Amino acid sequence: MRILGIDPGLRITGFGVIEKHGHKLTYIASGTIKTLDIDLPARLKTILAGVTEVVATYRPDCSAIEKVFVNVNPQSTLLLGQARGAAICALVSADLPVAEYTALQVKQAVVGQGKAQKEQVQDMVQRLLMLSGKPTADAADALGVAICHAHNSDVLAILGGLAPGLAKKGLRVRKGRLV
Numbered sequence: 001m002r003i004l005g006i007d008p009g010l011r012i013t014g015f016g017v018i019e020k021h022g023h024k025l026t027y028i029a030s031g032t033i034k035t036l037d038i039d040l041p042a043r044l045k046t047i048l049a050g051v052t053e054v055v056a057t058y059r060p061d062c063s064a065i066e067k068v069f070v071n072v073n074p075q076s077t078l079l080l081g082q083a084r085g086a087a088i089c090a091l092v093s094a095d096l097p098v099a100e101y102t103a104l105q106v107k108q109a110v111v112g113q114g115k116a117q118k119e120q121v122q123d124m125v126q127r128l129l130m131l132s133g134k135p136t137a138d139a140a141d142a143l144g145v146a147i148c149h150a151h152n153s154d155v156l157a158i159l160g161g162l163a164p165g166l167a168k169k170g171l172r173v174r175k176g177r178l179v
Contacts (some may be wrong), residue, residue, distance in 0.1 A: 001153070002028065004060035004096070005146030006051065007138055008068075008084040011035055013047050014138030017058045018129065020150045027056055027129040030139035040079070044086040051090035062148035063091045064099040066106060066141065101148050107140070109148035 007014035012035075017028040032051030035043040055063075068084055071077040091098050104114035110124045122140040126133070128147060135143060 001062065002058065003146040003153075004058065004063040004091075004150050005142040005144065005149065006056065006063065006065040006087050006091070007141035007145060008047075008065060008087050009138065010040075010043055010079050010083040011156065013050065013083065013087060013167060014053070014136070014140075014142035015054050016135075016143030016146050017054075017060060018033045018140055018143065018146045018150065019097075020153070025129060025147060025150055027131060027143075030135050030143050032138050034091060036049045040082070047083055047086040048090050050114050051087045052093070055090065055096065060096060062099070062149070063096045064101060064145045065091070066145045067100050067102045069103060078153065079094075098148050099152070101152070105152075106144045107153050108146045109146040 001020045003018050003020060004015045007016070008014075013032065013033040014030070016030040019026045019028055033047055033054075037047045065087060068077060068081050070128075071080070078171065101109075107116040107121060108114045110116070110128070111120050116124075118137050118140070121135045121144050122137060124134060125131070125140045125143045125147065129143065134140070137139055
């Protein structure tokens with residue numbers, strides 16, 4: 001399974017592509033999509049075109065993107081949400097399934113604790129994917145999103161297999177929990 005991870009940003013959007021074979025993760029590519037200091041619609045167009053190009057180049061089977069956290073500044077949160085929306089549009093236009101993870105979930109999956117610093121994420125991504133050097137912070141975050149999805153896809157498949165049987169018993173899976 002080839003996974004594309006996206007770390008959305010209005011100025012810099014990170015991407016990372018990995019492959020999962022059983023429990024083994026293999027690095028394919030990573031990088032950033034940078035927007036110039038231009039108006040918002042032009043930046044969103046750059047993000048849309050950049051993610052579309054990454055999808056066409058690396059042909060992932062699925063994708064995962066980091067959820068927007070609510071910032072102290074509501075305007076920043078809205079702008080980041082628009083950048084995220086442009087990336088999601090590129091992914092769904094390519095008919096890719098899109099999973100969403102919070103920064104806390106990504107850090108937990110990669111480092112083992114949700115309050116990890118950016119440098120810790122970079123170090124662990126380098127170790128987990130056996131990279132010769134540290135990826136940039138944005139690329140490391142995107143690779144972290146892909147790693148998080150690789151780890152969670154097994155759990156989601158198991159829950160999906162159990163869900164029909166559980167539904168007959170009146171149980172549902174909501175936000176990863178049985179209710």
